[in-house]
Amino acid sequence: MSELISDLDGAGLRPAQAPLDARHGILLYLEEVSVSFDGFKAIDNLSLYIGDGELRCIIGPNGAGKTTMMDIITGKTKPDTGRVFFGQTIDLLQLDEPAIARIGIGRKFQKPTVIEPLTVLENLELAMSGAKKLRGLLTTRLTGEERDQISAVLERVGLSEQAKRRAGILAHGQKQWLEIGMLLMQEPRLLLVDEPVAGMTPAEMDRTAELLKSLAGSHSVVVVEHDMGFVRAIADQVTVLHQGRVLAEGRLDELQVDPTVIEVYLGANDAYH
Numbered sequence: 001m002s003e004l005i006s007d008l009d010g011a012g013l014r015p016a017q018a019p020l021d022a023r024h025g026i027l028l029y030l031e032e033v034s035v036s037f038d039g040f041k042a043i044d045n046l047s048l049y050i051g052d053g054e055l056r057c058i059i060g061p062n063g064a065g066k067t068t069m070m071d072i073i074t075g076k077t078k079p080d081t082g083r084v085f086f087g088q089t090i091d092l093l094q095l096d097e098p099a100i101a102r103i104g105i106g107r108k109f110q111k112p113t114v115i116e117p118l119t120v121l122e123n124l125e126l127a128m129s130g131a132k133k134l135r136g137l138l139t140t141r142l143t144g145e146e147r148d149q150i151s152a153v154l155e156r157v158g159l160s161e162q163a164k165r166r167a168g169i170l171a172h173g174q175k176q177w178l179e180i181g182m183l184l185m186q187e188p189r190l191l192l193v194d195e196p197v198a199g200m201t202p203a204e205m206d207r208t209a210e211l212l213k214s215l216a217g218s219h220s221v222v223v224v225e226h227d228m229g230f231v232r233a234i235a236d237q238v239t240v241l242h243q244g245r246v247l248a249e250g251r252l253d254e255l256q257v258d259p260t261v262i263e264v265y266l267g268a269n270d271a272y273h
Contacts, residue, residue: 020104020189021088022052027190027220033072033082034244042068043079044244050190055216057231057252058224060241061265066224069241070192074107075100086190106188110195112175116168120159120178123167124150127182149185157181157211173204177211184215191215193223197230209233240265 028050071077075097084092154160157177197205240247
């Protein structure tokens with residue numbers, strides 16, 4: 001348990017309080033970003049802009065740079081060159097991972113990282129208050145405001161009836177929704193979501209699509225996903241990455257008939273389904 005507390009102390013699990021200037025309608029700026037690993041250029045002069053309140057899907061073949069891009073945004077990887085700003089004034093390259101989490105950028109990995117021995121409610125409470133709350137999780141009383149916040153998140157992610165169940169016995173899709181709920185407890189402005197529907201049933205995928213679409217507007221949501229059916233269900237704007245840079249960008253129906261996109265990613269058969 002002490003190791004868990006230490007991990008959480010370092011994870012920046014705190015509500016975002018920093019001021020944010022998105023008056024020009026852009027929440028995230030990546031400009032001419034490059035990074036190489038052992039001579040391999042994983043990100044190559046990448047420029048990308050995410051609007052405030054936008055839901056954007058990022059697609060591309062394996063090795064296109066999708067994960068490395070998210071690593072750069074969250075501070076896990078520092079680029080060799082380029083600029084990465086959160087709003088007009090916050091230079092993400094000057095911040096470490098915990099600081100970036102605190103200012104309002106949340107990341108959900110493909111594999112759920114919920115704490116399985118704890119209940120759904122306890123996971124959300126922990127996400128809200130961080131490692132200090134963990135030490136007194138079973139004895140500390142929630143304030144009325146905290147209870148209201150947790151209830152609202154439970155309802156939003158569709159887990160109100162599972163609040164007292166241990167996270168470890170939830171279905172796969174429910175664990176994914178719980179992890180999204182844990183991010184929402186930290187009140188992020190930007191959510192980075194990595195392959196949220198991998199391994200889900202069709203019904204779980206539909207519910208996840210509804211959830212992510214409901215978050216757009218009050219949050220910016222960036223979804224990395226390989227399932228093109230899911231991308232079609234949620235995205236107005238899609239960015240295609242290839243060899244570490246933007247290959248194409250636009251509406252999915254436009255990209256589906258782009259010969260270059262078809263060649264490098266979608267495939268001639270998939271492009272029309």
